[in-house]
Amino acid sequence: MQTKGDGAGGAYNGFGADWTPTNLTETEAKRATGWVEARIDKRFLLTGKDRKEDVRDIMWQLEKDGEIVVHRVADHHAPELAKTLYGWDKKIPTTNLWHHKSCGQCGNIPGYPSSVLWIMNQLGLDYLDETDQTSCTAWNYHGSGIGNVVSLAAVFLRNMHQAYVSAKAHGLPVGTYYPLIHCGTSFGNYKEIRGFLLHSAELRAEVKKILGKLGRLVDGKLLIPEEIVHYSEWLHMMRHRIAARQTIDVSAVRATVHPACHVYKMVPEDVIYDDTVLNGDRVAVTTGLLQTLGAQVIDYSTWYDCCGFGFRHIIGEREFTRSFAIDRKIKVAVEEARSDVMIGHDTGCITTLDKNQWIGRAVGKVYALPVMADCQFAALTMGAHPYKLAQLHWHASPFEELLEKMGIDWEQAKAEFVAYLDEVKAGRIETLYDPRRAITSGPGYVKPPKTLQGA
Amino acid sequence: MTAHAKLPTPPIADPVSDRAPVPQEALEAIFDDIRKHPLYDHEIHGCLNCGICTATCPSAQYYDYSPREIVQLLWTENLEGIYDAMQEKIWACAQCYTCAARCPFENSPGGLVMILREVAIKHELPSVKEVLRPFSRVLLKVVTTGNQLAPNMITRDAFPDWGPNVTKVDAPLMVLRKAIPMPTMHTLDTAWEVNLRTSVELYTIWEATGVLKQLATVDANLFDVVSDVMDEKRDEWEEWLEDNQDEDGDTDD
Known part of the structure; x- marks a missing residue:
């Protein structure tokens, strides 16, 4: 809408010499275009076209043809439906989950996965965290070019097969646990690879040979999961249950969200959008959670930008990574949004944005913005210990002021944690589940009684 | 036959370089x-x-x-x-x-x-080896364990630009790792403890998909080290299988 003093000359705005302003009032402008909103769903133009296919249709057809087996999101996973970009349904399993861990999270920001598991314990949900899992190996592939579509597909399906059969080790039926992907890159990569597999008979044949050698076929067929689910999607579906257990008021917290590229830019049609979150125009996960918890989510101009991780750059060309992280994300979140905390939902982003602030001092860019994952923030609002559980001491950015704003006594919590370390040294370690459950084969595995095998 | 193949084809050279x-x-x-x-x-x-x-x-x-x-x-x-x-x-x-x-x-x-x-x-373009040199530690880790990153790779020496607060509690790394409430993460050499069978299966995937060949192209020394680790782990797995055959001929895996 053109308003007074808004460049009425037209040409100054790049509209050309023939352009003249309508000078409509706000009400008149709304009336002039309102019929479009009334008659056309904003995603109709996309969903109404045949060119956008849902690869799950191919998946069901291949299963019908006897070529693959689909690992279903079944009733015992208590699925809940979410809407994706084009209004399609996505089934999100909410319990009996197999944790597909992230190498970057577990190696570097361990409070990330421990918060997810702790929230599940609080909500009374079942899961398996085991040692029989590789990373997706896609960080390496995107960084170095070592690997290829066949290796990525074989790794994907090996891990998915293990998720499917894992419960057998505890005397439970196959298919009990459903994979929940922790890493954004694993999530994006697995979805992309699933699409390639469903489209290419040649790729399926190559991978089938390899998985056959590994004994990782089901009835001689490839096993493909019905849905590929990121933990942030699970968290999104849990947001109201989490809020019901919230003990910390975060209404004074100004939060900025960094959405992860590999979560919503790779295979975008399979990402959750919700008309009640950011008007349904941007990915709903994390923002929806924060809003439900009552935090102020502040928009900022570089929301769409990546973090600067770069896969190769974070390791071998860090000048790019830290410059981009500071100039395009941290600086903007602090100066423009006056953010108290930046919340993300992926491994590389949290690492990059958290670790690359200190070096800014070398060039007079002094910023101190806490950075953490949505699950850590959610766990804190539910009363989780900031050190023992959320493991914030692994973060380089300063979080103490934020905790004070949330009414959490971090000094006392830190003293408790330091005291707990003496217990750890003495072998008195607290864990979220029975450690014996983590080993499902090979050295250290204890077979269940014969009566339970094959159940 | 593509369009480019029909065009005159003089050799390509950089006019300001002596490169062939x-x-x-x-x-x-x-x-x-x-x-x-x-x-x-x-x-x-x-x-x-x-x-x-x-x-x-x-x-x-x-x-x-x-x-x-x-x-x-x-x-x-x-x-x-x-x-x-x-x-x-x-x-x-x-x-x-x-x-x-x-x-x-x-x-x-x-x-x-x-x-x-x-x-x-x-x-084997000339830039490849140079560009991937800083990646060799990561390649060794990911190919031998399936984990890209391990806790003992995140040190102040390796990442001086991350500042002095890489961890805010001063304690031995292994103690801090054991204070994480997930038993799979009580490790230093890998992000989580990796099952022996998992590693051995991964090696089969690398061999079958040409990844080891790629590795040999990029860094022959690294390839040798990786091959040794793979042999050791495979032997370890074979030994475990032999030791754990039960009366039905099944293994306890």
Whole structure:
């Protein structure tokens, strides 16, 4: 809408010499275009076209043809439906989950996965965290070019097969646990690879040979999961249950969200959008959670930008990574949004944005913005210990002021944690589940009684 | 027969360098590998030169790199330009796929870059070894364990620019790891404890998919080290299998 003093000359705005302003009032402008909103769903133009296919249709057809087996999101996973970009349904399993861990999270920001598991314990949900899992190996592939579509597909399906059969080790039926992907890159990569597999008979044949050698076929067929689910999607579906257990008021917290590229830019049609979150125009996960918890989510101009991780750059060309992280994300979140905390939902982003602030001092860019994952923030609002559980001491950015704003006594919590370390040294370690459950084969595995095998 | 093969084909050379010209046959062999890549047709569909990819590209802000240029070079089959871009430019891409999310043609310049990187490794282009040298520690870790990263790789010496607060509680690393309430993470050499069978299965995947061959091309010494680790773990697994045969002939796995 053109308003007074808004460049009425037209040409100054790049509209050309023939352009003249309508000078409509706000009400008149709304009336002039309102019929479009009334008659056309904003995603109709996309969903109404045949060119956008849902690869799950191919998946069901291949299963019908006897070529693959689909690992279903079944009733015992208590699925809940979410809407994706084009209004399609996505089934999100909410319990009996197999944790597909992230190498970057577990190696570097361990409070990330421990918060997810702790929230599940609080909500009374079942899961398996085991040692029989590789990373997706896609960080390496995107960084170095070592690997290829066949290796990525074989790794994907090996891990998915293990998720499917894992419960057998505890005397439970196959298919009990459903994979929940922790890493954004694993999530994006697995979805992309699933699409390639469903489209290419040649790729399926190559991978089938390899998985056959590994004994990782089901009835001689490839096993493909019905849905590929990121933990942030699970968290999104849990947001109201989490809020019901919230003990910390975060209404004074100004939060900025960094959405992860590999979560919503790779295979975008399979990402959750919700008309009640950011008007349904941007990915709903994390923002929806924060809003439900009552935090102020502040928009900022570089929301769409990546973090600067770069896969190769974070390791071998860090000048790019830290410059981009500071100039395009941290600086903007602090100066423009006056953010108290930046919340993300992926491994590389949290690492990059958290670790690359200190070096800014070398060039007079002094910023101190806490950075953490949505699950850590959610766990804190539910009363989780900031050190023992959320493991914030692994973060380089300063979080103490934020905790004070949330009414959490971090000094006392830190003293408790330091005291707990003496217990750890003495072998008195607290864990979220029975450690014996983590080993499902090979050295250290204890077979269940014969009566339970094959159940 | 493609358009480029019909054109006059003088050897390609840099006019201000003494470097020997690259024969046309070598350029064609590289382009043939790009074009035959199983994902090539999926990643490129056309290009209007609109440049929205470059406008949103993080790397374009810091490097002499443009995803639009990459797509144009491939779309117009500019063999000399492709070869030139494969020396350095393709390594600038941050792999965020913002370009792919924005392209009205549903091209994936980021995906095309991955094809170019794979082909650069296959053809042993001079830049590859240099670019991937800092990656060798990571390659060793990921190929031998399936984990990209381990807690004992994150040290102040390795990442001095991360500052003094890499951990805010001063205690031995192993004690801090055991204070994480997930038993799978009480480790130093891998991000989580990796089952022996998992590693052995991964080696089969590497061998069957040509990944070890790629590794040998990039770093022969690293390949030797990786091969030794793989042999050791396989022996360990075989021994465990022999020791754990039960009366039914089944193993306890």
